[in-house]
């Protein structure tokens with residue numbers, strides 16, 4: 001499903017999408033606008049672009065979808081061949097215009113624009129320290145904290161050393177596109193939790209959360225930004241310089257990007273998301289395939305899982321039909337969103353309608369990417385029974401979500417998560433399925449072609465790759481000590 005669908009149905013919702021471009025002479029505004037359109041699934045709360053024309057910044061940031069946030073006049077006034085953009089789903093900070101991004105501001109050290117995807121663990125500590133040193137904050141978001149820290153470091157250091165110094169102080173998940181005066185740069189946190197990639201177009205280079213944003217500009221994916229790497233796009237679109245500022249033994253990619261958040265047509269960390277989802281579906285059949293008449297995806301992201309599952313079943317000689325038996329009403333929009341159980345239950349009935357002829361008097365396997373609260377799954381199983389299914393099995397292409405996410409995904413609290421305190425069997429009973437199985441962590445790592453140690457698995461193990469108050473960590477990470485003036489960054 002897209003994030004919007006999941007939000008409507010009470011599932012996890014995405015974080016944000018970031019982009020930055022440096023072109024030869026062409027105005028950056030429209031390429032940024034198209035790129036943000038391609039990243040719309042990552043955030044629908046607000047959209048913004050900040051450009052620089054060599055003399056000054058130009059900014060336009062609005063609440064709402066990309067198509068609603070910008071008119072022709074807005075794009076015309078965003079002058080300059082360099083710029084950054086952002087689509088936001090609120091993670092840290094309030095749900096209002098003050099936290100919409102890119103965050104842009106002028107300091108003594110020059111103008112700065114920042115777009116942030118992720119969530120810092122120690123933003124409050126740094127904010128308190130900087131406030132004590134006289135910095136005035138206008139929002140409660142962690143992006144402004146990064147901006148102030150970087151601006152302060154830029155007073156004493158060159159750009160690379162200033163970024164390194166800020167990175168040594170902030171702890172958590174971040175992929176950033178930054179504009180310092182008319183220089184665009186991108187940074188990925190040392191654990192590489194959030195995606196960020198480099199693309200090339202005819203007259204320049206860009207940085208984006210997902211490669212789909214490069215595709216819409218007829219560009220080519222160059223490569224991912226490495227965890228702990230800083231990439232500076234040269235002016236005039238002439239190339240980029242890369243600096244490996246931090247090296248960790250292990251990364252901590254959010255496995256949910258491939259499972260569900262990213263677009264299937266994006267390539268992240270060298271893997272096409274669609275292929276990974278098909279492989280996850282195949283692994284699901286291998287682990288817990290059940291013979292039924294029909295395999296049915298929960299649209300949209302369940303499709304790739306279900307087609308992989310059905311193919312693998314067919315190769316094993318199972319007589320299983322793959323069918324799109326749940327039709328989505330695409331016009332149930334945000335006006336329907338209400339944070340109550342009743343609203344969420346009704347949203348399912350409005351959004352997904354079963355095709356009776358496919359389901360009636362048959363055994364069905366429903367394939368989905370995750371179960372969060374269980375509301376959607378319960379409703380879908382009931383829908384299948386209402387139209388005459390003989391049996392309803394549910395297979396999930398990810399492990400049970402047992403803990404919240406502190407890295408920027410709105411996953412619900414522990415109390416709300418159906419798997420936090422129940423076994424798979426108990427959840428199956430609760431959603432009234434004839435059987436329920438999840439995919440193992442080992443199979444997820446296998447499909448992602450990553451070692452388990454290089455993935456963030458916080459929401460499915462309760463152990464996180466960062467030092468988070470009150471939680472356990474699955475690695476040797478140390479939160480920086482904040483509160484005294486930091487030492488200068490090493491070369």
Ligand code: SF4
Pocket residue numbers: 193253254255256257404405406407408409456457458459460
């Ligand atoms: S806790 Fe889960 S959703 Fe959050 S970053 Fe880690 S894997 Fe992704």
